[in-house]
Amino acid sequence: MRELNVGALPVSDGNERLCGILTDRDVVVGCVAAGHDPARVTAGDMAKGAPRWVAADADVGEVLQETRTHRIRRLPVIDDKRLVGMISEADPARHLSEDQIATWAGTVHARTAEG
Structure with a gap:
């Protein structure tokens, strides 16, 4: 996100079908603030719900x-x-x-x- 200067990234499956969106807020609130290691949590873990x-x-x-x-x-x-x-x-x-x-x-x- 920092490298691309974006606040959201689409998450797709192996067939390039959209299965979620990961936002900067998701990373901060759902990972960092929750005490999880960002190096170990995957985008798929955080991209929940139907987009x-x-x-x-x-x-x-x-x-x-x-x-x-x-x-x-x-x-x-x-x-x-x-x-x-x-x-x-x-x-x-x-x-x-x-x-x-x-x-x-x-x-x-x-x-x-x-x-």
Whole structure:
């Protein structure tokens, strides 16, 4: 992550099918802060749950809906069952008005009752 200057990495299986996403927060909170040795914990150990994704031909509305509904900041793009890209929270902003950006960001970053 440091070498690539990214905050998230997709995790795929042997057939190049997406099976998770590992974020910098996952490493810090789920590994380092929990007292685990980062040299011994694998990406597969930390990438839990079913990843959310959009098809390569999805429009901006679908991207916004998926990120808003699941309150996620990074969204893999899949074409023919293979990862072809990653949309970060800054990417949709290039296609939205200022009002749309404010509404969308407020939803994605809203605090929950637990948080």
